[in-house]
Amino acid sequence: MKKGFNAFWSTLFSKDDHRTSLKETLQQIPIFENLSSFELSFIIPILHKRRYKAGELIFKEDEAGNGMYIVHSGAVQVFGTDAQGKQVLYAELKEKQFLGELSLVDGQPRSATAITQEESELYGFFKPDLLDLIKTHPAIGSKILFNLTSVLGVRLRDTNNQLILLQNKLDNFRGVDAL
Amino acid sequence: MRSEHKIIRALYFLLFGAMLVLGVFAFKTLFIPLLLGFLLAFLAAPIVDWLERRRWPRPAAALMFFALLFVVLGVLLYVLAPRLIAQMQYIVENQNDYLALLDVRIATLKATLGQILSMDVLDGLETDIKTVVVLKVANIMQSLPALLVNIVSWGTSMIFVPIIAFFFLVQGSEMKKAVVSLLPNSYFEMTLMIIHQVNCQLGGYLRGQALDCIINGSIYAVGLSLLGVKAAPLWGIFAGLLNAVPYAGPVIGALPGMFILLLDPTASMPWWTVPVMFTVVHLFDSTYIYPMTVGKSLDLPPFAVILGIIFGGSVAGILGMFLTVPLMGMAKQAFGVFHSTLKSYRII
Numbered sequence: 001m002k003k004g005f006n007a008f009w010s011t012l013f014s015k016d017d018h019r020t021s022l023k024e025t026l027q028q029i030p031i032f033e034n035l036s037s038f039e040l041s042f043i044i045p046i047l048h049k050r051r052y053k054a055g056e057l058i059f060k061e062d063e064a065g066n067g068m069y070i071v072h073s074g075a076v077q078v079f080g081t082d083a084q085g086k087q088v089l090y091a092e093l094k095e096k097q098f099l100g101e102l103s104l105v106d107g108q109p110r111s112a113t114a115i116t117q118e119e120s121e122l123y124g125f126f127k128p129d130l131l132d133l134i135k136t137h138p139a140i141g142s143k144i145l146f147n148l149t150s151v152l153g154v155r156l157r158d159t160n161n162q163l164i165l166l167q168n169k170l171d172n173f174r175g176v177d178a179l
Numbered sequence: 180m181r182s183e184h185k186i187i188r189a190l191y192f193l194l195f196g197a198m199l200v201l202g203v204f205a206f207k208t209l210f211i212p213l214l215l216g217f218l219l220a221f222l223a224a225p226i227v228d229w230l231e232r233r234r235w236p237r238p239a240a241a242l243m244f245f246a247l248l249f250v251v252l253g254v255l256l257y258v259l260a261p262r263l264i265a266q267m268q269y270i271v272e273n274q275n276d277y278l279a280l281l282d283v284r285i286a287t288l289k290a291t292l293g294q295i296l297s298m299d300v301l302d303g304l305e306t307d308i309k310t311v312v313v314l315k316v317a318n319i320m321q322s323l324p325a326l327l328v329n330i331v332s333w334g335t336s337m338i339f340v341p342i343i344a345f346f347f348l349v350q351g352s353e354m355k356k357a358v359v360s361l362l363p364n365s366y367f368e369m370t371l372m373i374i375h376q377v378n379c380q381l382g383g384y385l386r387g388q389a390l391d392c393i394i395n396g397s398i399y400a401v402g403l404s405l406l407g408v409k410a411a412p413l414w415g416i417f418a419g420l421l422n423a424v425p426y427a428g429p430v431i432g433a434l435p436g437m438f439i440l441l442l443d444p445t446a447s448m449p450w451w452t453v454p455v456m457f458t459v460v461h462l463f464d465s466t467y468i469y470p471m472t473v474g475k476s477l478d479l480p481p482f483a484v485i486l487g488i489i490f491g492g493s494v495a496g497i498l499g500m501f502l503t504v505p506l507m508g509m510a511k512q513a514f515g516v517f518h519s520t521l522k523s524y525r526i527i
Contacts, residue, residue, distance in 0.1 A: 045353075045356075046356075048356065048359065048360070048367070057364075058364070062525075063523075064523035066369075066371060109523075126371055127375075128371060131375075135228050135232065136231045136237075137232075
């Protein structure tokens with residue numbers, strides 16, 4: 001009896017459950033962190049829900065990019081091309097992770113290719129919608145831009161650290177070679 | 180993809196297309212209000228966005244825009260309608276005086292042209308002009324009731340324009356999202372970009388064009404008032420609206436003022452001052468106002484504009500003639516965006 005009662009209510013509020021689950025996912029994404037539940041309710045309607053089959057292309061390197069994707073379920077592989085023109089796996093992303101955020105700001109072609117590893121559900125957040133949000137709700141838009149800058153800052157620091165590591169390795173290698 | 184899936188997909192899109200075509204035919208009467216509603220939504224968007232930024236809910240912001248619009252239109256109608264009715268009554272009551280004045284004007288013209296053309300040719304010309312004018316006046320008087328009925332039926336369908344614009348303003352993003360959600364994964368991001376860029380370009384173009392029409396309409400109204408043309412604000416608005424039609428617009432816009440001065444016995448200025456004033460304003464517009472409001476010129480070839488006006492006139496009458504050139508401009512802008520986006524996605 002109790003089971004039937006729960007099933008009734010879960011059917012009635014299934015849409016809200018989905019929204020709550022999406023809200024939870026968004027709260028895990030650094031770009032939307034410190035946004036209140038009320039503020040997130042302005043973000044959810046502008047996200048584009050897309051379903052992908054396993055092995056389906058999300059975006060391709062060097063193609064025009066227009067926004068970022070949030071993995072809500074499933075898994076995504078991100079590939080790049082090395083100096084020799086070989087495809088290199090950059091990252092494997094699971095749910096509550098995101099990709100393609102650079103395209104929200106730079107207007108440059110995609111720097112990598114993204115393909116789904118399994119059947120996945122992604123949410124797209126695109127530049128035109130961000131620009132509209134900045135126009136109509138500047139406070140929320142500013143928070144997102146600030147978070148986006150923080151994410152890009154972290155990426156820049158990581159790249160710098162990797163560069164320093166590489167430089168040190170190269171210096172050590174040159175030192176060993178000179179000996 | 181399995182072949183039966185392909186067939187089902189093809190059938191689905193075929194059915195969707197057929198429903199769309201059927202819908203267009205069924206709502207043929209709503210096509211012009213739909214188009215005008217769409218254009219009005221473009222014009223209203225910045226004001227509604229501005230109000231939304233000030234924490235107005237979007238539907239309330241859209242309602243406020245329409246309330247303001249109706250107040251402005253109401254005031255204009257309140258000021259101009261009695262003047263227009265008085266002007267028409269004056270023309271009807273004094274039509275014999277006008278025809279007598281036409282005789283005087285033709286006699287003056289004959290005296291001037293008599294030095295160049297033979298009297299036989301001039302007499303024939305005089306008869307022709309009089310016949311045409313008398314016939315035209317009679318035609319206009321006879322067709323006035325039908326014209327009023329047309330205006331009323333046109334006005335009825337125009338009621339839908341603000342309603343449609345309201346829905347475009349409030350539900351526009353949901354409509355866009357719904358359309359994009361139907362597209363396959365490989366094309367939806369590109370389509371979003373195209374819609375956004377077309378929106379920006381068209382919005383800028385339409386708002387610029389509207390501002391250009393308002394500025395020019397005001398200048399024409401002031402100019403016509405200074406020249407002593409009766410109901411000058413009305414003819415100023417008329418000329419301002421026609422300013423959106425390149426080449427032919429300013430010429431047609433100048434005609435009413437010119438004829439009023441030509442046939443008004445109380446006019447203090449000669450008729451040719453109207454085309455001179457229009458030429459000066461048009462030059463000022465092309466040099467300073469248009470580049471500031473609309474920016475980049477449409478660059479439509481004159482031949483295409485004339486063909487467009489003829490086509491628009493044959494499809495939707497005077498409204499069609501007025502709307503075709505701005506629509507051609509919009510199509511040109513949209514095609515430009517479409518072409519560059521497809522190139523950036525390496526599709527063409």
